[in-house]
Structure formats: structure tokens, C-alpha cells
Amino acid sequence: MDTPVGSGTLYWFIERHREDTGLFMGARRVWTYRSNFQDIAVLETETWGRVLVLDGLVQMTDRDEFIYHEMLAHVPLMTHPDPRRVLIIGGGDGGVLREVLRHPEVTRAVLCEIDPMVIEVVRRHWPEHGAVFDDPRVQVLNEDGNQFVQTTYERYDVVIVDSSDPVSYSRSLFSPHFLAAVRRIVYPSGLYATQCMSLLYHLDFVKGFYRQLQAAFSNVALYTAPVPSYPTGWWNFAMGSIELSFDPDRLPLKGRSIEFLRLTRYYSLEIHRSAFTLPNFLVQELQYAHGTDR
């Protein structure tokens, strides 16, 4: 299980994003694992560093993971006036967790990752991420995220979904049933954030999901960031809240600690604000989808 497939020559990995396009990387070494849930691979590459691949889809590379993880963690956490209790669904690579723990307000972080082998593999190949799982504020659960939110009695200030694409086990994390349960387990003053694919390749999905979000939450917003190793290199995120308004112009909220800003490599308050400025085609599409003029 732990022997690399080869060294010296390059082993070519391709993620096909569409019939005629995708991403390829040449790896010096490749490790492959098979869990009860999926195929797991780790590539060692010159340009991207170590790369985590689940069922053939790139999840994280050393070169650009910070952009994705910082944006998925700090945008919701900075929107909340006092984020103490945080739930992360998925996120078995520990990247979102690392960023969440940078906020001293956080007293409890529950990570609900369905596949324990992802965490094992990350501990082996990214020992520096492994440490975050041992933080005393953290509890790791290996459960299906959808089942967990349907049944838990705990409540959270912030719920973050760091899933793979909406296929296989992750599909249920983008359903109305799931969103209704999330709405139940976030405090009325809390909020929810998720990754939600590429605006250029998955616009229909984004539009449909946005509509579901509007049905489940009172306030919703999309924001974007570059993630060069993901399809199209331009990634989309969504937030939803019940009572909390999220006006990025009011940041930082009074009393929030901002020391973590010395540690972030992508996220800043300026980036936070600008991430909500959506391209015109999306604004028009969403208006079209809802017949509103927001």
C-alpha cells in the first residue's frame, strides 16, 4: 500500500474535465490506495508539489490549496461576529480545518469526513496537515455528512461543506433535503458556506443550486476565487444565512480578532470584499433564473 509506483520517469495523470479538455500532470512518484468509498492517489510533482486525487479528481495541490482553503474558511468565519462552534463536512485533508483553527474564537470544530482513509493518507503524505487533527478543539467523525446533519442535536455557528464534486457520496450534500437539515442545525444567527463548482463549466448546476439555496435561506450570496488546479481554474463558493446579513463592506466586525491575517497568503479583507463582485454574465443569468432584479 505504501510503495510508490515508480521513480525516475514521469507518470502521466490526466483529469478529464470535459470530453475534449482537462488537466495533465507528470508525476515523479505515485501512491494509490483503495478505501471503502473511493480510489485515493497521491502524486509527487515538480510544478504542483504533492497532489491529492480522489476518484480521479484533483482535490488539493501544494501550489494552490491555500487559496481554496482560506476562501472557504475565512469568508464565512469573518462574516460571523463570534464563530465558536464550527462544523466541517468533508474536508478530510485538513486544509479548511487548519484555517478555521486560526480563529481564537473557535472553541469546537467538528470534522465529519466519511472516509477515514483520506485522513490516514493525508497524515502520511502531509504530516504538517496531520497536526491539525490533534488540536484539542477538534473532534473527527467518520460519518456520512448528510446522515449526520439529519440526525445531530448539536447546533453550530458556522457549517462549512468542503466536498468533492456533486457525484457519488457528495451528491447528497447539494440537495434540498441536506440544505433543510443544515438550516436546522445552524443557529438562527449562524451561517453556512460551501464550495460549488466552476461558473464556466457548471453554470447550470450553479444556477439550480442557487435557487435551492434561496429556498432554504433568507440571505444567499455567491463568491469566487481562482483555483488553478480545478476545472477552468476559477472556482465558485456559496453562503447562506437566516438572520445574519453579510455585507462585506462592514468588515471587520467589531470585536473580531484579525491577527490571523498575518498568516494568510491569499485572503485579506480586500479580497473578501472583491470576491462577492460577480461577473456580469452570472448576474444576468441569476436574474433570468429568478425574475428578480437584485
Ligand code: AG3
Ligand atoms: N474540494 C473541492 C474539489 C473540487 C475539485 N473538482 C475537480 N477537480 N473536478 C476539495 C477538497 C479540498 N479540501
